[in-house]
Amino acid sequence: MPWARVGDNAATYPPLLSVAGVKGADERTVNEVAGFVFRCAWQVAAHTTDYVIDIGTVQMIGGARWSELVKLAERVKLLERTRVNGLLAWRLVEKDDFIHIRTVAEMEWNNRQRNDTRDPRLMVPIRQRDGDQCRWCRIVVVWSGPSNNRSATVDHLVPGEAATVDTAVIACWECNHARNDDRSGKWEAEHAVFPPPVKPLYGSATVKYLFENAGVVVEQNIGRPRKTVERASDPDTARTTQPHGASPVRPGGAATAPATDPLAGAPPGESSRVVHDSPSDEFELAGSGRVGSDSGSDGLGSDGLGSDGLGRSRRRGRRGSGR
Structure with a gap:
């Protein structure tokens, strides 16, 4: 869509302020020329004329003083006289720190x-x-x-x-x-x-x-991979793979159990242990938090469950901080 952007320092743009030094100018002249030029720019943007202002637009915006305003703007090089299809027109100065119009x-x-x-x-x-x-x-x-x-x-x-x-x-x-x-x-x-x-x-x-x-299949090797949950009666072979937001795995196989045990309510003898699906599981995006230590810090601010990942020696972990 078309737009015109006025620079942060457009009101104090040196060529604009130099209008005050033109013979016959008074304390109102700078603001008068600024308003005239800015309104011309908005009209140009609305009608996508690429910085070109036709004489009808100049007369409509400048009113009875259009000729004097044009001369002042030309004097300080805010406007440049040109012709389009043989007709008189003006081109606005193209300065991004003053006015930028989307062409x-x-x-x-x-x-x-x-x-x-x-x-x-x-x-x-x-x-x-x-x-x-x-x-x-x-x-x-x-x-x-x-x-x-x-x-x-x-x-x-x-x-x-x-x-x-x-x-x-x-x-x-x-x-x-x-x-x-x-x-x-x-x-x-x-x-x-x-x-x-x-x-x-x-x-x-x-x-x-x-x-x-x-249909291209590639392996995720950054961020936290999506996982599924498998159950087994043998704690050493049971695998719990976690959804995003669960407690992360520590390198080396030891793990921090999730805040909510996915095997809660399972028959006696069943338990779970978090393991890596692949080395890529160890990758995390910057700012996602730290993997906790054996003291229970899990990097996500949830409760750590001790060094064995099975809930024994439970103590509350400290909130992890992102990097």
């Missing part, structure tokens, strides 16, 4: 980017190849939750062109926007795209996406 080309490009990210024919091979790491900085990205610097995006290596598998990479929000916002090219000159990872890292969102959209 038709920008809207078309944003639509292209959005369509690319919604196309499984493109996204499946990209996500399978790159996993959940930014190809610019290798940080692990996230596909859901509030937007932040680690939010997953697709970076088009050739701006303005439709993406292909070879010209698009997974990128974190921070790297993608730093690259796009630097029109000087300095950021890109100082950074290089890492090659695709030899062993991609897959979180649950990508595992689910690949399977649901292409």
